[in-house]
Amino acid sequence: xxxxxxxxxxxxxxxxxxxxxxxxxxxxxxxxxxxxxxxxxxxxxxxxxxxxxxxxxxxxxxxxxxxxxxxxxxxxxxxxxxxxxxxxxxxxxxxxxxxxxxxxxxxxxxxxx
Amino acid sequence: xxxxxxxxxxxxxxxxxxxxxxxxxxxxxxxxxxxxxxxxxxxxxxxxxxxxxxxxxxxxxxxxxxxxxxxxxxxxxxxxxxxxxxxxxxxxxxxxxxxxxxxxxxxxxxxxxxxxxxxxxxxxxxxxxxxxxxxxxxxxxxxxxxxxxxxxxxxxxxxxxxxxxxxxxxxxxxxxxxxxxxxxxxxxxxxxxxxxxxxxxxxxxxxxxxxxxxxxxxx
Numbered sequence: 001x002x003x004x005x006x007x008x009x010x011x012x013x014x015x016x017x018x019x020x021x022x023x024x025x026x027x028x029x030x031x032x033x034x035x036x037x038x039x040x041x042x043x044x045x046x047x048x049x050x051x052x053x054x055x056x057x058x059x060x061x062x063x064x065x066x067x068x069x070x071x072x073x074x075x076x077x078x079x080x081x082x083x084x085x086x087x088x089x090x091x092x093x094x095x096x097x098x099x100x101x102x103x104x105x106x107x108x109x110x111x112x113x
Numbered sequence: 114x115x116x117x118x119x120x121x122x123x124x125x126x127x128x129x130x131x132x133x134x135x136x137x138x139x140x141x142x143x144x145x146x147x148x149x150x151x152x153x154x155x156x157x158x159x160x161x162x163x164x165x166x167x168x169x170x171x172x173x174x175x176x177x178x179x180x181x182x183x184x185x186x187x188x189x190x191x192x193x194x195x196x197x198x199x200x201x202x203x204x205x206x207x208x209x210x211x212x213x214x215x216x217x218x219x220x221x222x223x224x225x226x227x228x229x230x231x232x233x234x235x236x237x238x239x240x241x242x243x244x245x246x247x248x249x250x251x252x253x254x255x256x257x258x259x260x261x262x263x264x265x266x267x268x269x270x271x272x273x274x275x276x277x278x279x280x281x282x283x284x285x286x287x288x289x290x291x292x293x294x295x296x297x298x299x300x301x302x303x304x305x306x307x308x309x310x311x312x313x314x315x316x317x318x319x320x321x322x323x324x325x326x327x328x329x330x331x332x
Contacts, residue, residue, distance in 0.1 A: 002206065002208055002243070005206070006124060006125070009124050009127055009128070010124055012127065013127075014120070017122075021116075021118050023118070028115070031124070036267060036268055037242075037268070038238055038239075038241075086264075087264070087267070087297065095296065095299050095303070096303060099271075103268075105123065105242075106120075106121060106122060106123050107120045107121075107122050107124055108120060108121055109117050109119045110120055111115040111117050111118075112115055112116060112118055113115050
């Protein structure tokens with residue numbers, strides 16, 4: 001898996017924003033992770049403990065907010081959570097769907113001192 | 114209470130920006146480029162060989178191959194008629210990213226080529242998250258992998274522009290419900306161009322070649 005470069009990216013973005021705000025320390029990072037984004041939060045945490053060492057983010061806590069997948073049927077407008085083996089609309093069976101949520105993977109905010 | 118700084122930045126935004134730079138370089142040189150992604154053994158390199166054998170006399174083609182180790186694939190591309198082939202050994206990374214592609218582009222004189230084929234690391238999960246900057250992303254699926262793959266790897270099937278279904282010569286021997294497979298694909302990506310073919314028998318390859326030619330001409 002590619003959680004190492006991803007974690008490096010999180011650190012880089014957090015440090016940039018902390019520096020701009022003249023923060024002395026980063027205490028918490030709030031990460032939004034969609035169900036469809038195929039990232040593993042345990043691995044990110046594992047790499048984080050290693051790469052954040054000796055930066056102002058050392059010891060910061062990572063908080064992951066999981067966003068469940070939500071689809072909208074373009075035929076009947078039903079909104080639903082897809083099951084793993086079926087993506088079609090459970091109401092009318094249409095396959096024309098739009099993903100409303102679940103693809104997010106972003107750093108929402110950081111708490112600093 | 115520590116003050117909160119709003120960030121709201123896509124975590125892969127650095128890669129996305131580099132991908133845009135790669136795209137600009139390719140556009141400036143007039144090269145059409147594709148990124149081939151697939152699980153190991155689906156037939157990416159075979160598809161490259163078949164594509165080269167049909168187009169090498171008409172187009173100037175370069176190949177970039179990403180693998181964890183060895184130059185076996187770029188050697189095959191060179192043997193099949195690629196004018197230049199560059200191997201990227203990722204040293205364990207499971208995908209190519211925009212930085213790695215930029216390094217490989219540095220090793221090619223892009224103005225010498227009409228088509229650049231980038232073969233990603235064999236992996237159906239990770240390459241979907243990392244844009245490279247190529248014009249089209251093509252997923253190579255294959256019959257023996259099974260018909261449940263669009264359901265299990267939705268991100269890979271959603272983010273691509275074309276789908277090659279390789280090894281259709283095995284359909285009589287392998288349980289594979291083409292309808293079930295296509296249904297999953299259609300839900301995820303209704304406008305996807307789909308090419309069922311066999312790199313072994315050559316069946317179906319003409320439609321794939323025509324699709325490529327059409328995009329190269331329109332560039």
